[in-house]
Amino acid sequence: MTAQSQIYSGAFADPVFEAQSVFRxxxxxxxxxxxxxxxxxxxxxxxxxxxxxxxxxxTLCDHDTPVWLSPALSKSSAP
Structure with missing residues (x-):
């Protein structure tokens, strides 16, 4: 799996550097x-x-971080 295929709609264009900038x-x-x-x-x-x-x-939520979504948010229209 390439890094490009892991980018979801609405995500950072350059995940590493943009997440670092937001974290700072x-x-x-x-x-x-x-x-x-x-x-x-x-x-x-x-x-x-x-x-x-x-x-x-x-920035703060990744595959190791459990995230609770409200029923309304978990049914959003995101692809």
Whole structure:
């Protein structure tokens, strides 16, 4: 399986570097509560997630991380 075939619709175009960038931004904001961070990556997750929450989910959730989805979200129209 190639790396290209593992990219899902709405995911990062360059998963390694974009996830690292989001993670650095998250850690910086967690270390400085009250600071508003900006994400420079582009993600188009399925509704109802927005771009920022989708980028955070792509960064922190992987095949080793269990994720609970509400019934409404688990039935989203994502392909």
């Amino acid at each position: 931004s998250l850690m910086d904001c967690f270390a400085r509560p009250g600071i508003i961070g900006r994400l420079s990556t582009v993600a188009a997750p399925p509704a109802p997630l927005g771009e920022a929450s989708g980028a955070v989910a792509l």
